[in-house]
Amino acid sequence: MSVIDFSVPVxxxxxxxxxxxxxxxxxxxxxxxxxxxxxxxxxxxxxxxxIIVLYIAMRILTKHDPFLLDIIFISITQDDYLLP
Incomplete structure (x- = not known):
């Protein structure tokens, strides 16, 4: 039996x-x-x-990459530190 036989549609x-x-x-x-x-x-x-323009911009950015806004929020809130 091959792997194709066990495939399940998602x-x-x-x-x-x-x-x-x-x-x-x-x-x-x-x-x-x-x-x-x-x-x-x-x-x-x-x-x-x-605010309406910001919503439209957020919607356009989300259409291209659904996780982009979360990545931006994480990078803004992340602490800046330098490793020696």
Missing amino acids: HRSLQQRDLLAGVPHSALFVLVIFGIVTVYMAQLYWFLPV
Whole structure:
């Protein structure tokens, strides 16, 4: 018996990343919280188009690589240190 005899079809939805509105959950959460703070609490209504542009940019980046925004968040929050 060969390896092909034991193959099992795997659905594409099991291999793809779960996205919310086309953006990863953590990135959308940060954008929504940032939008609520600036538009609602600080009453900077002119910032709403900026948030929409940021959402479109995040969606385009996610379409090319679903893990890119998570990699950016990890690299921003990672401590900088030099090894001797």
